[in-house]
Amino acid sequence: MTNKNIDIENFDQELDNICEECLNKDESVSQNLILMGYKICKSCRISKTIFPI
């Protein structure tokens, strides 16, 4: 599932850095949103292990 068509004008609102999983605020949330399209922090990203390497 690809969801890369993020509206630029809505992008700032998306970048509130609040993780959708744990609802904690972390600057890694916006980085993960840009890189992967998931609005999660680094700790949730590790726990979910999204990357099927």
Ligand SMILES: [Zn+2]
């Ligand atoms: Zn999180």
